[in-house]
Amino acid sequence: MFSILFTWLFATPAYASQNVVLITLDGVRHQESPLSPSGKLCWPRLRQALTNQTVLEASPYSQMQISASNAELISLPAYQNIFVGHPTTCLTNQCGQVQESTFIDALIDKLTIQPSGIAIVASWSEIAKAVSKRYAELITLDVPTDVRSDQDSVARAKTLIGTHDYRFFYLSLNDSDERAHLGDWPGYLQAIQNYDRWITDIMTLARGLGPNWTFFITTDHGRGDGKRWTDHGAEVPESADLWLIVTSFKPDTYWQWPISIAKPMTHDHLRPMIEFFFKSTDQNQNKRTIL
Numbered sequence: 098m099f100s101i102l103f104t105w106l107f108a109t110p111a112y113a114s115q116n117v118v119l120i121t122l123d124g125v126r127h128q129e130s131p132l133s134p135s136g137k138l139c140w141p142r143l144r145q146a147l148t149n150q151t152v153l154e155a156s157p158y159s160q161m162q163i164s165a166s167n168a169e170l171i172s173l174p175a176y177q178n179i180f181v182g183h184p185t186t187c188l189t190n191q192c193g194q195v196q197e198s199t200f201i202d203a204l205i206d207k208l209t210i211q212p213s214g215i216a217i218v219a220s221w222s223e224i225a226k227a228v229s230k231r232y233a234e235l236i237t238l239d240v241p242t243d244v245r246s247d248q249d250s251v252a253r254a255k256t257l258i259g260t261h262d263y264r265f266f267y268l269s270l271n272d273s274d275e276r277a278h279l280g281d282w283p284g285y286l287q288a289i290q291n292y293d294r295w296i297t298d299i300m301t302l303a304r305g306l307g308p309n310w311t312f313f314i315t316t317d318h319g320r321g322d323g324k325r326w327t328d329h330g331a332e333v334p335e336s337a338d339l340w341l342i343v344t345s346f347k348p349d350t351y352w353q354w355p356i357s358i359a360k361p362m363t364h365d366h367l368r369p370m371i372e373f374f375f376k377s378t379d380q381n382q383n384k385r386t387i388l
C-alpha cells in the first residue's frame with residue numbers, strides 16, 4: 098500500500114540521553130496549525146522557535162502528509178491509537194482502559210526507562226485510559242477527575258518538568274476542542290494563541306535543563322471544513338487530515354541517520370518514531386525502515 102518511501106534524514110545523537118516531549122492539542126485543524134499559511138499567524142513564537150530546529154513537518158502544506166488511521170475520528174480512539182501504534186478496539190470516548198501494550202509499557206519493559214522517568218499531564222481524565230496498560234500506577238500521571246483548564250495543566254507541567262530527569266513527558270491539552278464544539282471561533286483561536294505561548298515557554302524551560310530534547314507536536318483529529326468546522330468524526334471524513342511537527346534543539350550537531358518512512362504517514366508512525374529515541378545505536382542499525 099505504501100509503495101512510495103520518503104527518506105527522512107532523522108537526526109539523533111549516537112549515545113546521548115534523549116528526552117522526548119509529546120504535546121497533543123485536541124482537535125486543532127491543520128488549517129489553524131503552525132504549518133498552514135493562515136494558521137502561522139496564530140503561532141508567531143513557535144514559528145520563530147522552529148527556525149533551524151525543525152526535524153520533520155507533515156501537513157497538507159508540507160512535502161509529507163499525515164492522517165488519522167482510526168475510523169472514528171474522535172478523541173479516545175485516536176489517543177489509544179497513538180500510544181498503541183495502531184487502531185484499537187476502542188470506538189467511543191467511553192471505551193475504557195487500553196487493552197494492548199502502549200509505547201510507554203514498551204519503554205519500561207524493553208527499553209529500560211524507569212517509570213519515574215515518565216510523566217503525563219492532561220486536561221481530560223480519559224487520557225489515563227490511553228497511555229499505559231500496565232504502569233499507570235507507577236508513572237507520574239496527573240489528570241483531573243473530569244476536565245480542567247489547559248492553563249491549570251500547563252502550570253502543572255511547567256512545575257513538574259524541572260523536578261526530575263523525565264525521559265518522556267506528555268502534555269495533552271483540550272481547550273481548542275471544547276471551544277470549537279461550542280461554535281466559539283474567537284475562543285478557539287484564543288486557545289491556539291495560548292498554545293503558541295505555552296509551548297514556547299515549555300521549550301525554553303526544557304532548553305534550560307539541557308540540549309537533548311525533541312518535541313513532537315500534533316493533534317488527535319482534525320475538524321470539518323467550512324461550516325462543519327465545529328465538528329469531527331466518521332461523518333466528517335476531512336477530520337482525518339492531521340499535522341505533525343518534530344523539532345529538536347540541536348539537529349545540526351546530531352549525526353544524520355537515514356530512516357525511510359511511509360508516505361503518507363498516519364498516527365501509527367508516532368510510536369516507532371518515539372521509541373527510536375530510546376533505542377541504542379546498535380538496536381537502530383537493524384531497523385532502518387519504519388513502515
Ligand SMILES: [Zn+2]
Nearest residue numbers: 123124172317
Ligand atoms: Zn479530540
Ligand SMILES: [Zn+2]
Nearest residue numbers: 124274278329
Ligand atoms: Zn471533539
